[in-house]
Amino acid sequence: MAAILATDPPGAERRYRRHAGPVRVTHWINAACFTLLLMSGLQIFNAHPALYVGERSDFEHPTMSIRAHQSERGIVGETMILGHSFDTTGVLGASREGGQVSPRAFPSWITIPSYQDLAAGRRWHFFFAWLLVLNGLVYLAWGFASRHFGRDLLPRRAELSHIGRAVLEHLRLRFPRGAAAKRYNVLQQLSYLLVVFVLFPLMILTGLTMSPGVDSAVPPLLTLFGGRQTARLIHFAAASGLVLFVIVHLVMVLVSGAWNNLRSMITGRYDLGNPETTDAR
Amino acid sequence: MPGNRLHRRDLLKALTALAGLAMSGCDRLSNEPHSRSVLDAANSLTYRAQRLLIGADRLAPEYSEAEISPDFRANGSTDPQDEEYLDLVGNQFADWRLKIHGLVEHELSLSIDELRALPARTQITRHDCVEGWSCIGKWTGVPLAEILSRAGVRPEARFVVFHCADTLNDGGGFWVDPESIRYYETIDLVDAAHPQTILAYDMNGKPLTVRHGAPLRLRLERQLGYKMAKYIMRIELVHSFAELHGGRGGYWEDRGYEWYAGI
Numbered sequence: 001m002a003a004i005l006a007t008d009p010p011g012a013e014r015r016y017r018r019h020a021g022p023v024r025v026t027h028w029i030n031a032a033c034f035t036l037l038l039m040s041g042l043q044i045f046n047a048h049p050a051l052y053v054g055e056r057s058d059f060e061h062p063t064m065s066i067r068a069h070q071s072e073r074g075i076v077g078e079t080m081i082l083g084h085s086f087d088t089t090g091v092l093g094a095s096r097e098g099g100q101v102s103p104r105a106f107p108s109w110i111t112i113p114s115y116q117d118l119a120a121g122r123r124w125h126f127f128f129a130w131l132l133v134l135n136g137l138v139y140l141a142w143g144f145a146s147r148h149f150g151r152d153l154l155p156r157r158a159e160l161s162h163i164g165r166a167v168l169e170h171l172r173l174r175f176p177r178g179a180a181a182k183r184y185n186v187l188q189q190l191s192y193l194l195v196v197f198v199l200f201p202l203m204i205l206t207g208l209t210m211s212p213g214v215d216s217a218v219p220p221l222l223t224l225f226g227g228r229q230t231a232r233l234i235h236f237a238a239a240s241g242l243v244l245f246v247i248v249h250l251v252m253v254l255v256s257g258a259w260n261n262l263r264s265m266i267t268g269r270y271d272l273g274n275p276e277t278t279d280a281r
Numbered sequence: 282m283p284g285n286r287l288h289r290r291d292l293l294k295a296l297t298a299l300a301g302l303a304m305s306g307c308d309r310l311s312n313e314p315h316s317r318s319v320l321d322a323a324n325s326l327t328y329r330a331q332r333l334l335i336g337a338d339r340l341a342p343e344y345s346e347a348e349i350s351p352d353f354r355a356n357g358s359t360d361p362q363d364e365e366y367l368d369l370v371g372n373q374f375a376d377w378r379l380k381i382h383g384l385v386e387h388e389l390s391l392s393i394d395e396l397r398a399l400p401a402r403t404q405i406t407r408h409d410c411v412e413g414w415s416c417i418g419k420w421t422g423v424p425l426a427e428i429l430s431r432a433g434v435r436p437e438a439r440f441v442v443f444h445c446a447d448t449l450n451d452g453g454g455f456w457v458d459p460e461s462i463r464y465y466e467t468i469d470l471v472d473a474a475h476p477q478t479i480l481a482y483d484m485n486g487k488p489l490t491v492r493h494g495a496p497l498r499l500r501l502e503r504q505l506g507y508k509m510a511k512y513i514m515r516i517e518l519v520h521s522f523a524e525l526h527g528g529r530g531g532y533w534e535d536r537g538y539e540w541y542a543g544i
Contacts, residue, residue, distance in 0.1 A: 044413065045413070047413060048410070048412035048413040048414050057414040059352055059414070109304070115308070118411065118538075119533075119536065120311040123311075124311070130323045210409075211544040212504060214543075215341065219342050228407065229415055262292075
């Protein structure tokens with residue numbers, strides 16, 4: 001992370017350029033791509049809302065499925081995961097679309113387009129998949145070249161040894177301020193590493209494994225993921241992991257100083273806070 | 282800090298409004314011609330990238346007998362009601378002839394027995410549906426390259442058109458075609474020459490059933506299921522498919538799906 005801006009007026013020790021330009025630009029492009037990929041991905045999933053293990057679909061025994069069936073009280077949405085069924089009417093399986101409850105795996109407010117249109121969903125998905133990959137490559141190239149990853153994302157031994165305390169402080173919604181806020185804390189470091197080097201690569205590789213064209217070019221992908229249908233399942237699971245990350249990420253942004261955080265990701269400027277209130281450590 | 286809380290509420294409100302606006306915007310942009318052509322650009326990038334990566338002759342993975350699906354799903358037409366087709370079924374396809382015409386040196390007309398007498402290829406492959414599911418089946422048929430070399434492809438030919446017997450006027454329950462048309466598909470000459478591109482007459486060791494496209498269907502193993510035309514009646518060599526039906530090179534392509542379905 002960059003040093004205190006040289007031209008800043010007195011009190012500059014409180015202001016700090018938290019995020020470098022390339023991080024800010026690629027962050028927002030990635031956020032837009034991920035949102036559109038998620039929503040168009042759920043549109044695609046809705047075309048066959050069931051997941052399987054292996055190369056082929058065992059239609060009678062999906063690992064996970066979202067279905068709708070008629071009951072005496074109308075259309076019921078049912079979500080099944082590993083043999084356990086849940087009534088998810090209203091959200092999964094059956095939800096309101098244009099005023100009436102209709103059978104739909106994911107509801108219309110979370111898919112692109114909102115109505116059922118697999119072809120359009122695929123167009124959105126593949127366009128933003130290309131954009132996400134190109135943006136990700138720029139970010140990775142810059143991150144390695146500038147040593148951003150090694151310097152800012154890789155936890156130091158001392159930071160790792162304080163992981164328990166960091167968890168407790170997060171649970172009490174107490175966040176580092178002052179000089180300690182100049183560096184990502186260890187939980188940030190680990191979750192960003194997981195997202196950048198595990199979850200997004202998994203999304204991209206399992207996505208490619210679903211392509212019959214790519215499978216004939218790179219058959220080891222099928223071996224790596226245990227078949228096309230398993231790759232589809234992992235694609236869904238890793239996307240769920242990313243959604244979980246985004247929820248926690250947004251909550252953390254909100255509770256640890258929403259405007260300050262948001263500004264630092266837009267202009268780079270971050271206010272370290274009043275040094276008097278800085279945690280003494 | 283009350284000020285901070287107000288900000289947060291404003292932020293959430295603004296975000297919700299923005300999301301609503303974006304959603305209706307996405308709906309409008311989905312099928313608007315200009316934005317659609319922008320999104321479509323990604324597909325031609327995919328086509329070029331895959332052609333570069335795969336090359337002409339890389340084979341799709343083949344599987345063992347044990348991996349064959351016991352319940353191979355059939356999509357699209359499964360029981361065509363077209364009169365001409367029903368007559369052919371009634372006579373066990375004894376009157377059926379495969380016609381090869383268009384930009385060829387010699388037009389051909391082949392009966393099912395004549396096709397069966399030609400060199401054959403058997404392959405156990407995975408069928409990937411655009412919807413997301415996969416099934417594995419064993420297919421036996423004549424390599425398309427074999428037929429095309431007998432007919433002699435003229436140099437100006439660029440695409441192979443498969444004209445089918447079935448009228449499909451149901452787009453999966455959400456879309457209704459105002460003018461019902463016959464199913465058709467097109468592929469380029471690279472795919473046409475691929476060793477696994479066969480005109481299949483047997484599935485899992487038995488003659489194709491009506492559900493799966495009797496008497497003859499295309500197997501195009503490096504692309505999705507909707508490219509693999511069933512109930513083939515004629516094969517035509519053309520320079521361009523712009524004048525055919527909706528002009529996008531296939532029944533589903535005319536309804537918004539990508540012409541290149543390798544992904």
